[in-house]
Amino acid sequence: MxxxxxxxxxxxxxxxxxxxxxxxxxxxxxxxxxxxxxPAEAPDDNHDNGAVPVHAIYFGTRTCGFFDPTTRHLTVTDGPAQGTYKSPSGASRAVLQALNPAVSPVRTGWLFWKITATGEPLNTLRHRPRLFTGTNHLPNPQTPAPAPSPEP
Structure with a gap:
């Protein structure tokens, strides 16, 4: 019919x-x-540690994950590219290779991944101050600034 x-x-x-x-x-x-x-809801266990739910739609498939703003790692929680990657671009390459091996996997993950709550590209979080773990390379506010050099 x-x-x-x-x-x-x-x-x-x-x-x-x-x-x-x-x-x-x-x-x-x-x-x-x-x-x-x-799409199956991604497990929300990573959300408590400040991870941001993200997703990408590529080759007709929605892939979900979490972006950790502290480490800038991206964890893919479903699909053939599941795992934790050191960068959004590494995660996007894995998704591209898994879903369409014939295409070049070179992409910027910052634009490939979308923030699930807003639909904005992940790069809107890219320029926020990075939270350091371990040794902090920022000046310690408790340490007094060096005295200015006397002028001749």
């Missing part, structure tokens, strides 16, 4: 883009969307 559906131009553009990206007809793209399951 076939039915006609009227959609706005912007919806049609999205459907066309998806069908081209997936290599299927528009009808099949709509079927994939209709039959897709909502």
């Amino acid at each position: 076939t039915h006609k559906v009227t959609v706005d131009d912007d919806v049609y553009l999205v459907l066309t883009t998806l069908s081209l990206a997936w290599g299927v007809s528009i009808s099949e793209a709509i079927t994939r969307i209709a039959e897709s399951k909502p």
